[in-house]
Amino acid sequence: MNWKVLAAGLVISAPLVAILAAGFGRDPKLRSNALEGTQAPMFDLQTLDGKAFSLEGARGQPTVVNFWSTWCQPCKIEHPVLMQAARAYGPLGVNFVAVLYQDETSKARAYLKQSGSHWPTLEDPGGRTAIAYGVAGVPETFFIDADGTIVRKVSGPVSQEVMVSTLEQML
């Protein structure tokens, strides 16, 4: 048994296996929380009904910005959670606003007529706001506090617990 060759082989293979093993439990999808802790990019957009909305105007109150589409299944799963939060926390001063991502406004109107919502949905022409927020998929939800800092970004559907705990924190 040539110990040098054995050792050399193990030195090369063991790290490789270790790296691959360390990859488990990681979500390979590319996400980033780079924006957490920074100032939320301000935007002025129009709602589906043509009214204007400015994030600057919402300063002084916590705001939840949710990017979604009608073709996204997890968004539909998340919708009831958002509805409940809006009902509970809206009166407490939290703004809820949704931004449509890569979708047609006609489809969005039809969906909302069916499922209802308590907050405005904004059109994002050219996807510039989504790009500014580093949106890499839907749904993505940004929790912005009263000073305009992004306290938390959630990629994927927001669960009830995360929604409640983050909102409690912000109030």
Place this chain on the structure above:
Amino acid sequence: MIPELGRGAVLLGLAACSVGAVTGMWAGKTGREDVWRWTRIAAYVFAAAITVATLLMEYALITHDYSVKYVAEVGSNETPLTFTIVSLWSSLEGSILLWAVVLAVWCAVFAYSMRDKHPDHAPWALGCILTVGVFFTFLVAGIANPFERVPNPLDNGPGPNPLLQNHVLMIIHPPALYLGYVGMSVPFGMACATLLSGRMPTAWARAIRRWMLVPWAALTVGIILGGWWSYEVLGWGGYWAWDPVENASFLPWLTATAFIHSSMVMERKEHLKGWTIALVMASFLLTLLGTFMTRSGVFNSVHSFTQSPIGPVFLGFLAVALLVSVVLLAARVDLLTVPDAKLAGPWSREFAFLGNNLLFSAFTFTVLLGTVYPLLNEVMTDVQISVGEPYFNRMSVPICMGILFLMGVGPALPWGQTEPNVLLRRLGTPIAVTAAIIAGCLAMGIREPMAVMTFALSGFAGVVTLRELVDPGRHRARALGEPLMKALMTTWRVGHRRAGGYIVHFGVIIIAVAIAASSVYRSEAEMTLREGQTKSFMGYDITYTGTERIDEPHRWSRVARFDVLKDGQPLGDAEPRLNHYKKMNQAIGTPTVMTGLDEDLYLSLVQVDPEAKMASLSIVVEPLVWWLWFGGGVMLLGSIIAGWPSNRRRKVA
């Protein structure tokens, strides 16, 4: 009924290959004929059982038996029949069943072929291959069981991923790839047999190379078909993206190619044995790595199956296989090194082969590093980064230039030591041709360094390869006074391994030229047309003539029609489409590719507005793409010629 029958067949197969694995090792150790016979029978039973299981699964798929779990996952009443048959390998569990059946059949073929040959090694080898079979069959019987019974079956299913229903290449690409991947287990088993038995007779070394040739050829075809599929289906006009799973298929191809060359030295000169055996084992280990990457959910890739508990099990098997390989190599180092032998000096073909090994190993290492690096970085620093095309292209271009160069110099070098000026004389004509090509390129205005260098080196290697193919025939014709054609055919028939090898080289050269031309001289544009409007690009006149909606059971499509003229001559109608599948959010486009010998016109539909009568198109013009697929065909032809069983080999009793 089918869930139970199918699982039963799989369990029978598992039992058979477990028995065979044990008896194979036992027969190898003791040399007992009867135990060897049991091993072979076990292999046949294994193959029969898993084949039955596969046929049962196909039956369930075709008859839409939703009580079978796998059918419930990928079946659908609306999917066309062809794609239903093919959905056997469209999802995780089915693909592992496919792996198992291909492996089982390889075992049976190996057992039959070795029934009266190599009694010292074949039992060990079959035992090892069956051990690999135990792992995969265990997966099919256990964690990845496609035959599980669904308690309350529905009467319809979601259908396979729409991207996998778009094109006919989906039918051949995976089986070819699997034939290659799985086939690497056989030379691996044979290499283990060498190390376990402690002997390496030349006949066995030659046998290992023969059994590597088929998987190698299949893998080559599989990879090229993958590129072709990506080109025809995905809509971006490219054929290789250095995606992690693409790289995973490329890595074993690299080491297998290096092995095929290195084994020539091993056969003739008893040198480079360590390299050769290590390369065989690496090829198999890299296929394990490849299937791990596809199925573990650790890598972000076009090919990823969904995350599943299979990942850790695969990694475990990979770790065990790595350990066994390293231990065996370390234990038998004396077998692999020859103390008094002298590798011929630097101006010899042996040395060129050694250089070739080094270059291919460097290539393998580079691609592996680039693929695994983002994972490494994230584990260490928790920051996600990308290592994408720019890096891989930058690193592979010099290496490929080196390979092209060696393809020219290597065959020109004789075996054994020689003088440098002999070499220069032999390379006289090729160098002259190279210079002429460079001059020609510059004269024609081709100045990009990568393109010029590729064309020049391709000419260099091409001339040498052509000469090596034709010289034996020419010498024979002159010496025997035979007509040239007859002499050529005789030398090619008798020396078919050599001739086939050089034809494969030709294929590689064609592919190199095609890649250089299509990447450097690619032109893109976007245009929006009103109905009836014509716009031009690169000599093509494109007129939008209208749109139509087509409804099919599993999808509805919007087709846009365009009349295309090339340099004033009608080229045909282009009908790129946007397909909307049930349950898929965004439309999946089917591009139209109009192939010519000189270039391809690639039309991808971006948007159609029937009311406004407008259509937006993305256009790519890429030269010499057809030659890529043609080069692949040449490589396949060369491998068939090289691997054809020759009548001269007589069975040694």
Place this chain on the structure above:
Amino acid sequence: MIPVLMFSFLVFVQPIWALDDTTDIVEELGSVEMPESPLESPPDPATAAARTERLQTNLRCPVCQGLSVSDSPSDAARAMGDRIEELVLEGYTETQITNYFVDRYGAWVELEPPREDHQTLFWAPVAAVAVGLIGIVVFGARRREGNQEAVHQYTPDPSLAPWRARIMTELDGGP
């Protein structure tokens, strides 16, 4: 043995040394627009096209699998490509635009790995090849030395003397 250890060291340990603190995130990300003004005036069409192409080739489509913005046919990639073109036409430099995206998406949005990783990714394979070459040369030289000695130590076998004498006669003499 030592060469193997050396290059394993190079490959696997260097990333730790090359560790950087998280990239400087501009605090003032508070706008959809660029946080700073363009460093240059709007470029002419040829430069603009070249810059746009370079950026679109180096920036990754966020919703696709490994494709660059220029390669991907998806809507999200188109939106991003258009935004890049807008910014180029306003006179922003490639560095400014790249940073804009990296700050918001993360380092992975660049297909090229970050500067500090360039060293490992480039030098590790080069080192591997160099080590291999050195190993071959040294190993081959040592073997050749051994063989030279063997050659010099050759002495003719005395028992073969009559045969050698006969051969010499036949070579020198006639039939």
